[in-house]
Structures are given as C-alpha cells and as structure tokens.
Amino acid sequence: FGREVEYHEIIDSTNIRAKRLAEEGASSGTLVLADLQEAGRGRRGRTWVSPSGNNIFMSLILRPDILPSSASMITLVAALAVYDGIKNLTGLAAGIKWPNDIVANGKKLCGILTEMSAELEGIHYVVVGIGINVNMEEFPEEVRQTATSLFLETGEKVGRSRLVAAVMEAFEQYYEEFISQGDLSGLISVYNKNMVNAGKEVRVLDRSGDYIGKALGINEKGELLVEVEPGKVRRVISGEVSVRGI
Numbered sequence: 001f002g003r004e005v006e007y008h009e010i011i012d013s014t015n016i017r018a019k020r021l022a023e024e025g026a027s028s029g030t031l032v033l034a035d036l037q038e039a040g041r042g043r044r045g046r047t048w049v050s051p052s053g054n055n056i057f058m059s060l061i062l063r064p065d066i067l068p069s070s071a072s073m074i075t076l077v078a079a080l081a082v083y084d085g086i087k088n089l090t091g092l093a094a095g096i097k098w099p100n101d102i103v104a105n106g107k108k109l110c111g112i113l114t115e116m117s118a119e120l121e122g123i124h125y126v127v128v129g130i131g132i133n134v135n136m137e138e139f140p141e142e143v144r145q146t147a148t149s150l151f152l153e154t155g156e157k158v159g160r161s162r163l164v165a166a167v168m169e170a171f172e173q174y175y176e177e178f179i180s181q182g183d184l185s186g187l188i189s190v191y192n193k194n195m196v197n198a199g200k201e202v203r204v205l206d207r208s209g210d211y212i213g214k215a216l217g218i219n220e221k222g223e224l225l226v227e228v229e230p231g232k233v234r235r236v237i238s239g240e241v242s243v244r245g246i
C-alpha cells in the first residue's frame with residue numbers, strides 16, 4: 001500500500017484524480033497526495049476546506065474482491081486507521097464519530113469520503129479520500145465552530161509525511177483483517193472502544209423519521225445499533241442518516 005504514490009502541489013481534488021487513475025488501470029494500493037485542493041469535496045455535496053501547507057489530502061485506490069454492498073465498511077476501516085495513526089504519532093486519543101469522522105472535543109479533525117465504481121456482480125474500484133487537519137492554526141469563519149486541527153489540540157506541529165505513513169501502516173493491518181473476514185467482525189471491539197458516540201444518547205434523522213436512543217456500538221456490517229427502548233434495538237445504516245449527540 002502506498003508504494004505507488006502520486007504527489008501534486010495543486011490539484012482539483014485527490015478523489016477526482018484517484019478515480020481517473022483507477023479508470024486508467026492503476027493498481028490497488030495506489031495513493032494520491034496533494035498539498036492544496038482547489039475543489040476539495042466533502043460528503044453530501046459539501047466542499048472541504050483545502051488550503052496549502054498544513055493539511056493532508058489523500059486518496060487511496062483499492063480493488064477489493066467484495067460485494068458492492070460491503071464497500072461502505074471500508075470507510076469505517078479507514079476511520080480506525082486514522083484514529084490509530086494520530087494516536088501512534090501524537091499520543092492524542094481523538095475519537096471516532098460514527099461512521100467516519102475523527103473528532104476531538106466535539107470538533108472535526110478528519111473527514112473521509114469513499115466513492116466507488118461497481119456493477120451488481122462486483123467492484124471495479126473504491127477510492128477512499130481522507131482529509132486530516134494537521135497544522136492549521138486558524139480556520140475560516142464558517143467552519144471555526146466545527147473544525148479543529150492536531151496542532152490546535154496538541155500544541156505541536158506534526159510532520160505530514162510521517163502521519164501519512166502511520167495512517168497507511170494502520171490501514172494495511174485493519175484492511176487485511178476486514179478482507180480476510182469479509183466484514184467488520186474482527187474490528188467491532190476496537191472500533192467501539194474508540195467511538196465517541198458509544199453509550200451516549202443520540203438523535204437519528206433518517207427517511208423513516210426522527211428518533212432518540214442510546215448508541216450501543218456497531219455490528220459486523222458497520223451499522224450503528226441504537227436502543228430505542230429497553231430491549232428494542234434499531235440498526236442505523238450509514239450514508240442515509242445524521243446522528244447527533246444530545
């Protein structure tokens with residue numbers, strides 16, 4: 001993983017570039033890195049603040065032999081890897097906000113955007129895009145309340161290439177475990193241990209409405225288990241919902 005690396009000083013979006021490379025046949029494990037993104041993309045059509053010099057913008061191409069319905073689990077694998085990479089390098093025990101944000105003191109340190117190309121029978125490729133706020137000292141007004149960086153949390157600057165290497169190393173191990181099991185069963189306990197929502201009251205907004213319950217943790221598919229009344233547990237599927245702490 002990450003043995004083939006393409007680095008750009010400026011790019012529109014590393015995810016867009018990685019998808020292009022994947023279409024052209026790039027092998028699984030190829031990594032695209034950039035210093036600055038002119039059109040960094042977040043989930044739900046949002047933009048991702050991507051100025052030069054301080055942050056990590058990376059996209060990893062994968063070609064897993066799994067069903068398209070299992071691809072969303074890779075995002076949780078990536079979240080675990082980022083959590084570990086940060087912990088190993090800086091000592092900061094951030095938290096995973098299900099399904100795939102890394103947060104510290106309620107503010108976002110990292111976001112992950114997974115995109116794929118697939119048919120019913122199988123996946124052509126998956127692109128896992130990871131944005132980590134590393135050495136940013138100040139955020140634009142519009143995200144100041146919701147975003148933070150490793151520097152703001154720890155008071156120390158972190159070498160970006162060392163952090164990329166630490167994340168990739170953790171990813172490789174977790175990804176192997178995921179592929180060998182075919183699901184997240186081997187990672188449930190470590191994920192739940194590092195998840196900030198676990199054991200907390202949450203409010204879930206999805207197509208079936210709006211409800212409150214206690215987040216218990218994830219299951220082997222990466223769904224969030226929410227106890228809505230004693231003994232009654234609902235499964236929340238990522239991508240369709242917004243889960244908030246209350």
Ligand code: BTN
Nearest residue numbers: 013015041042043111112129131
């Ligand atoms: C989110 O909304 O939380 C997901 C943000 C994902 C941002 C990363 S930065 C590297 C990669 N390239 C993009 O354009 N987006 C992802």
